[in-house]
Amino acid sequence: GVHFAAIISKLKGVDIKTLGSGNPGTMNMLRNFGVKIAVLTLILDALKGALPALIGYFLLYDDEILGQVLQNAPFWLGYYLPNGSKIGFYIGGISVILGHMYPVLKRFKGGKGVASSVGIFLVANPIMTVIAFIAGFIYLYFGKYGSVASFIFLSITGITEIVLAIIFKDNLAVIILIASILALIIWAHRSNISRLFKGTESDINIRRQLQKKKEGKLL
Numbered sequence: 469g470v471h472f473a474a475i476i477s478k479l480k481g482v483d484i485k486t487l488g489s490g491n492p493g494t495m496n497m498l499r500n501f502g503v504k505i506a507v508l509t510l511i512l513d514a515l516k517g518a519l520p521a522l523i524g525y526f527l528l529y530d531d532e533i534l535g536q537v538l539q540n541a542p543f544w545l546g547y548y549l550p551n552g553s554k555i556g557f558y559i560g561g562i563s564v565i566l567g568h569m570y571p572v573l574k575r576f577k578g579g580k581g582v583a584s585s586v587g588i589f590l591v592a593n594p595i596m597t598v599i600a601f602i603a604g605f606i607y608l609y610f611g612k613y614g615s616v617a618s619f620i621f622l623s624i625t626g627i628t629e630i631v632l633a634i635i636f637k638d639n640l641a642v643i644i645l646i647a648s649i650l651a652l653i654i655w656a657h658r659s660n661i662s663r664l665f666k667g668t669e670s671d672i673n674i675r676r677q678l679q680k681k682k683e684g685k686l687l
Contacts, residue, residue, distance in 0.1 A: 471568070471579055472512040473497050476505060482687060489670065493579045495614035499672050502681040510583045517564045517587030524560025525591070528553075553638050554592055554629075558645035561588035565649055569656055580656040582618045585649060589625040593632070600624035609674045615660035618653075626650045 473492035477484035480501070488496045494513065498506035568584050570576040589597040604621035608614060626646055633642045654661075663669035680686050 470516065471571075471574075472516070473509050473579070476509060477501070480505075480687060487687075491580060494583045495618070495672065498614070498674070498677055499670070500687055502677055502686045503674060506677075510586065513568075513579075513583030514587035514590065516568070517561060517584035518591045519587075520560035520564045521557045521588045521591050522560070524558075524563075525554070525556035528556035528559075553642060554633065555639050555642050555645070557588065557592040558642055558649070561585070561592075562645050562649050562652075564588065565652055569652060580618075581649075581653045582622070585622065585625075585653060588649070589629065593625070593629055596628045597625055600628075605674075608672075611673055612671045613660075613664065613669050614672050615657055615664065615669060618657065622650055622653060 471492040473484045473494070473496065476497070477487070477492075477500075484490075484492050484496055484500065488499045490496070494506050494510045497509045564584050565581045565588075567578075568581050569578045571578045586597065586601065589600070600621045600623075603624060604617040607620055608617040611617065626649070629646050630643055632638075633646065660669060677686070
């Protein structure tokens, strides 16, 4: 799997895996390099999630059905039509998450998959993903823990997509795939969850990082 955090950090002369939590992800980039580099990492990892999800969706539908979906499906519902399914999105999506978290060429040690899930949910349900992202961003600006911001985003997007899949009677596999993506990412955050309960989770927010950048305290 390609980890953009590792690539960007090496371009800056360091290895993100030796800094902070050691995780090659957006939050660790925010902690060590500041907001701009973190946003760049987020965008690139999100694209890594979005493209395979889109490819999976387009491969499973012919041009006529896709045309109906794109022209007639309510945008805020994430492209649902009668007899339509999001299974392609989530087949492509879970493939990305697994590859990001357990890259074969890196001894199965990868990232936690949150940024890639942003891209997956963005193409599956754009408006709800933007709402969830804003909610997570607001918490990260005023709150203390990056992992909590991730859980806020995942809760809103994941639960919404599962509810919509039930309402529109989508394939049961879609619900299983969404739940599996959420379970994988939560599992990857098990150490964060443990530290949250113990009160030892790393303290981070965007306001503080902007101030540190201004003071020249970041890499």
